Amino acid sequence: NKTILLKSRPKGRPETTDFEFKEIEKPTPKDGEVLLRSKYVSVDPYLRGRMRDEKSYVEPFKLDEPIASAVVAEVVESKNEKFKKGDFLTGMMEWKEYQVSDGKGLRKVDSEKAPLSAYLGILGMTGLTAYFGLTTIGEPKEGETLLVSGAAGAVGSVVGQIGKIKGCRVIGIAGSDEKIDLLKDKFDFDAAINYEKTDDMGKAIRDAAPDGVDVYFDNVGGYTLDAAMENINRFGRVVHCGAISLYNETEQPTGPRLETKIVKKSLKLQGFIIRNFEDRFAEGIQQLGSWLKDGKLKYEETIVEGFDEIPQAFIDLFDGKNKGKMVVKVY
């Protein structure tokens, strides 16, 4: 039974040497517990923040202790009447092949309704992030222009499609030509910008959005946010979801001063964490599931195979190796 510990706090870009594999005993469930075998493990950019020794909305990971993320696991033995052998559960679990749990904070998922990996993406945290971030903060209206960065990723690809459902003109920003094709061909974006091949992002956005941007859903922060702000319309909304371009920076860069623009254009800028919407998750999953069933939403996954690949899959997020949700399939 293997586990993955945080060996050292990454300096800049995480390295595989920041993680340690350790062989531990396979636990035995006590009364009220289940023995779980990890099947799919989610790797997410926000875990980078928890590797820092900083106060935040979640506790930092402790050194020499297991890392945890969202997992789908199979019940292989049950001493808890709520769950039976063969059930699949999801929730926050440790990076371990086998672990026991009393079931608190875990929910059953149905492999007949959707592939199990989907409960970590489109029907999990990233789908919900897209749905609540865009609809409650972005408030897109028919005929408006929506710009989204990190557009070919787990959150971004769903944001763009919900924008289309709401009747917006949708423009995505992503880091490769293959991703640009995916946005236009599979997800039906109206336009897409490859930031890796663009020197002047402000101009590229202006060309793609001649009427300006009404809603900017920001997954990356940094100079992309600055360029989006050059093009934002009066009464525009900026949804601050994440800032992956800054997560590995050792010194935070500064940007242009925006306060007069925010006032003059009556802008709304708001950040959020998905946990704020916890009491509405059932509604979100219901809506996402129904759009999926009707073919209005599509999703993409990058599935890496093998427990030993978890750290590398996490690191690869920062090189854009994933299209859609990055998930590790353990068995």
Ligand code: NDP
């Ligand atoms: P993604 O599936 O989007 O994966 C990360 C992607 O980010 C990569 O594929 C890569 O795509 C892009 N990227 C990596 N480095 C950079 C960089 N330096 N500059 C620009 N883009 C970069 O991950 P998620 O969908 O899970 O997360 C997207 C964002 O949403 C993150 O910022 C994350 O922290 C945030 N988030 C926030 C939540 C909240 O509650 N507020 C919840 C979940 C996620 P490319 O090839 O296009 O560069």
